Amino acid sequence: MWRLVLIAVSTAAAFAASPFALGQSYPTKPIRMVVPFAPGGGSDISARILAEGLHQAMGQPVVVDNRAGAGSTIGTDIVAKASPDGYTTLLGNISMAFNPALYKKLPYDGLRDFTPISLVVDQPNVMVSHPSLSAKTLKEFIALARSAPGKLTYASAGVGSGTHLAMELLTLTLKVELVHVPYKGTGPSLTALLGNEISVFLSTFASALPHVKAGRLRAFGVTTTKRAKALPEVPTISEAGVPGYEYSTWYGILVPAGTRHAIVEKLNKTTVGLLNSPDLTQRYLAQGMEPIPSTSAEYAARLKAETEKWSKVVRAASIPQM
Known part of the structure; x- marks a missing residue:
């Protein structure tokens, strides 16, 4: 009998620790959404609309934490160094593509140290x-x-x-x-x-x-x-008059690299569902923003392409590094 009890306990423990179970139970506490800019701007507005939707959809508060400074690098670095458990997220924007060319040295790698969840909006x-x-x-x-x-x-x-x-x-x-x-x-x-x-x-x-x-x-x-x-x-x-010209201030949600796939999937599915909803769509459009839900891979590809694009612009324009 004790052998059966031990097997049952071991099986339950293994299931509880499995990626599937972790994804199903997540989140079990408040989520922090770091915004690397001051309150009131486009990043802050887009984050607060999404945070409210995630709170309602996932049943846990999503706390917006404004950490401005150094062209967004301070707040971005906080998330890069956070525990990859899904409870610290970043509302990133196009500055992630600019900064590698603008700064002589960054304390993080924008392509390697994050896992994209989904693009949120284009402004x-x-x-x-x-x-x-x-x-x-x-x-x-x-x-x-x-x-x-x-x-x-x-x-x-x-x-x-x-x-x-x-x-x-x-x-x-x-x-x-x-x-x-x-x-x-x-x-x-x-x-x-x-x-x-x-x-x-x-x-x-x-x-x-x-x-x-x-x-x-x-x-x-x-x-x-x-x-x-x-x-x-x-x-x-x-x-x-300028064929092929394109620029937009995009915003997207990311987590530290190493976050479990099940958590990334759950965050992506929930975020995409919210961005496709009439309520959030109208709230964003009222702010001059257009929802652009994506897969994690699509966001990663855009970040990589934009990083390369803007590095060329910075060099061609001879903008001095900071």
């Missing part, structure tokens, strides 16, 4: 100008820039920011010379443009939208490969 940018600028379309702006090299200016949210690199990609593609004027964030950049202090800005979509709708700014084109649902009359930059 297009929109190229905007002050209405007083003589160019009314992107083609007219390109012609104007070519006729007066070094005379037109563009704002960015800072050296090495997405708005900086995306404009460098545009100028390199077009072989035009614009003067870069860095500001400390999107807000100051928009203020300068509204005050007619600069020529153009590749603004985040949500920030520029009310000004475009009110006629305070003119939209030349959106940076994604498809037109934005909130501004369907505005062409993509690729359509408007």
Whole structure:
């Protein structure tokens, strides 16, 4: 009889420790979602919408932990060094693809030290100008820039920011010379443009939208490969005169490398289900973001491709490393 009891106990223990059982029982405590940027921005907004959905779907609180600093490297490093148990996640964004080229040394490897779960949303940018600028379309702006090299200016949210690199990609593609004027964030950049202090800005979509709708700014084109649902009359930059141009601020969820496959699968299935739901879709669209659920492999492939793409841009633009 004791032998039967021991067999039963051993079998139960083996099942409890199996990957299948771990995946079924996970999560059993709150999950931490590290956002490597300050509260209030696109990363924070996208994280909080997803965290609320995951809480409802998985039955455990998902706590958003903002750890800003050093171009997102501080918060990202926290997750890279966390226990790979599924209870510490990262809301990563396109800065993960920029930073290997922008920093001389990172404390983590963005491709090796994380397991992607799913892409979450794309946030297009929109190229905007002050209405007083003589160019009314992107083609007219390109012609104007070519006729007066070094005379037109563009704002960015800072050296090495997405708005900086995306404009460098545009100028390199077009072989035009614009003067870069860095500001400390999107807000100051928009203020300068509204005050007619600069020529153009590749603004985040949500920030520029009310000004475009009110006629305070003119939209030349959106940076994604498809037109934005909130501004369907505005062409993509690729359509408007720069074939093949594409840039978007994407966000995605990742966990430390070494996290069990069953946990990765459960997080992916739950996240994808939420992103396909009408409720989260509408909440994201209201913020100028479009859900882009993916497999883990698709996210990994995009991160690798974008890392290679932006490394070439940083080198070609001679942007100094930090």
